[in-house]
Amino acid sequence: MTPTSNFSHRGWTFSSVHKPISDARDIDNDLAWLQTHAHAGANTNGPNATGVADTDTATPAPGLHALPEMYFGNNSLEIRHPASGLALRFDPRQALACVEVGASGKRWQKIKVKAAETWQRRMEAQRAQRSASRTSSNVTPPPTSDKSPHRADGPHDVNPFDIRPEDIQVTPKPYDWTFSTDYVGTVTGATPEPTDEELPLHKLRVQEPILFYDENILYEDELGDNGVSKYSIKIRVMPSCFFILARLFLRVDNVMFALHDTRIYHAFGSDCLLREYSTRNVDYMSVKDRALRECGSSASPGFGSPGLSRAPVLGARPPAGLRGVGGLVGGGGAGAIQGGSATNLADPDHPMVPTLLTNEGWVGQVVAELSEPNEVKKEKIVLGTVVAEAIPH
Known part of the structure; x- marks a missing residue:
C-alpha cells in the first residue's frame, strides 16, 4: 500500500495517508495531547459536537x-472542497479524544469480560458468607495482622479470587478500555445542522465504476486477548457521488459485539453532505448462534425461530455495484478485514465458527440484522457556511 493516496474529482480532493505504527516518541506526544484534551462530559468531535468544550460544564478528567x-x-483521511473552504478529516488522535474517561463513563463500566463476571460472582458469594458468619457468631473480627488472612502458607499459593471487595480500589485513571468512540470526523469551513433527511443508500447500488477506493485503519487493540476494538475508514468515489464509512468495530469475547458507524454521502453537484452516526450492539451468544447455524448446527433450543433469517454466508459476492468496497452500504460485507485474533474462540467441533466471529463484514451483517440502532444522529453539512467545528490544538 502506498504511503499516501491522492485523488481529485469534480472540485473535490481526497487524501488518505498510511504510515507505520507510531513509535515511542509519537505515542508520548499524543498521550500528552490527549491528557490536556480529556474532559468528562465534553465532546468536541462526536455527533453532538460543538467544536469547543464547554469549560463551565466540562469536568477535567x-x-x-x-x-x-x-x-x-500518523494515518488520516481528508477530503476538501477548495471552492467553498470545506474540509472533513479523520485522524486517530481526534478519535481517541472522544473516548470516555473518568469515573462517570457510561459505556465502559457496563462492559466486563467473562473472567470479570466470574470474579464478581465469587466476591459477592464471599461477602454473603462473611456477613452470615458474623451475624451467626456475633463476634467482632480480630484486628488485621501483618499477614493477610487471605494468603495461604505457601509463598505462591495466592487465590486471585480470595480478595475482600472492600480491599479493591478504583483504578486511579479510569477510561473506556475498549477505546469505543463516537467520533464522526472533524469538519472545518461549514456548520453541521440536524436534519431528518435520509442517506440515499439505494443510489449506491446503481452500477457505476469505482474511481477511487481506500481503506485506512486508525487504531486496533485486542483488549488483552479478550476481543478486538478497531477504528477504520473506507471511502469510495464514483462518477456521481462519494461515500464514507467510518466504523468502530468492537468484539468482547463471550460478552458482546458493537458497531459505532458514521456514514457520509455527497452527490456531486449538490450543495451539501449528509452525515449519519448510529450505534448497535448484540450479545455475543446471539451472534455465535448465527455462526453455528451457518456451520450447520445450533447452540441453543429454539434457535431456528422464524424471526432469524439466514445471513449471507462468508465469501458471498455482494451486488455488482458494491464489489470490492468491503460492505460500505449495509452492516458489513464480504471482503471486510478481519476483526482481530481468534485465540479465545477455538471450537474443535465447529472450526469455521472462529472464522465467522472474527470476520468484520459477516458480523456487521448479523448485528444489523439482529438489532435496531441504539442511537441515530443525522446531520447536513452545507457548503460555504461559517466555520463551526474547529480542530483543537
Missing part, C-alpha cells in the same frame, strides 16, 4: 494513560 496496541497516529 485524567485522560487516557494508554493507547491502543496498534496505534497509527
Whole structure:
C-alpha cells in the first residue's frame, strides 16, 4: 500500500495517508495531547459536537494513560472542497479524544469480560458468607495482622479470587478500555445542522465504476486477548457521488459485539453532505448462534425461530455495484478485514465458527440484522457556511 493516496474529482480532493505504527516518541506526544484534551462530559468531535468544550460544564478528567496496541497516529483521511473552504478529516488522535474517561463513563463500566463476571460472582458469594458468619457468631473480627488472612502458607499459593471487595480500589485513571468512540470526523469551513433527511443508500447500488477506493485503519487493540476494538475508514468515489464509512468495530469475547458507524454521502453537484452516526450492539451468544447455524448446527433450543433469517454466508459476492468496497452500504460485507485474533474462540467441533466471529463484514451483517440502532444522529453539512467545528490544538 502506498504511503499516501491522492485523488481529485469534480472540485473535490481526497487524501488518505498510511504510515507505520507510531513509535515511542509519537505515542508520548499524543498521550500528552490527549491528557490536556480529556474532559468528562465534553465532546468536541462526536455527533453532538460543538467544536469547543464547554469549560463551565466540562469536568477535567485524567485522560487516557494508554493507547491502543496498534496505534497509527500518523494515518488520516481528508477530503476538501477548495471552492467553498470545506474540509472533513479523520485522524486517530481526534478519535481517541472522544473516548470516555473518568469515573462517570457510561459505556465502559457496563462492559466486563467473562473472567470479570466470574470474579464478581465469587466476591459477592464471599461477602454473603462473611456477613452470615458474623451475624451467626456475633463476634467482632480480630484486628488485621501483618499477614493477610487471605494468603495461604505457601509463598505462591495466592487465590486471585480470595480478595475482600472492600480491599479493591478504583483504578486511579479510569477510561473506556475498549477505546469505543463516537467520533464522526472533524469538519472545518461549514456548520453541521440536524436534519431528518435520509442517506440515499439505494443510489449506491446503481452500477457505476469505482474511481477511487481506500481503506485506512486508525487504531486496533485486542483488549488483552479478550476481543478486538478497531477504528477504520473506507471511502469510495464514483462518477456521481462519494461515500464514507467510518466504523468502530468492537468484539468482547463471550460478552458482546458493537458497531459505532458514521456514514457520509455527497452527490456531486449538490450543495451539501449528509452525515449519519448510529450505534448497535448484540450479545455475543446471539451472534455465535448465527455462526453455528451457518456451520450447520445450533447452540441453543429454539434457535431456528422464524424471526432469524439466514445471513449471507462468508465469501458471498455482494451486488455488482458494491464489489470490492468491503460492505460500505449495509452492516458489513464480504471482503471486510478481519476483526482481530481468534485465540479465545477455538471450537474443535465447529472450526469455521472462529472464522465467522472474527470476520468484520459477516458480523456487521448479523448485528444489523439482529438489532435496531441504539442511537441515530443525522446531520447536513452545507457548503460555504461559517466555520463551526474547529480542530483543537
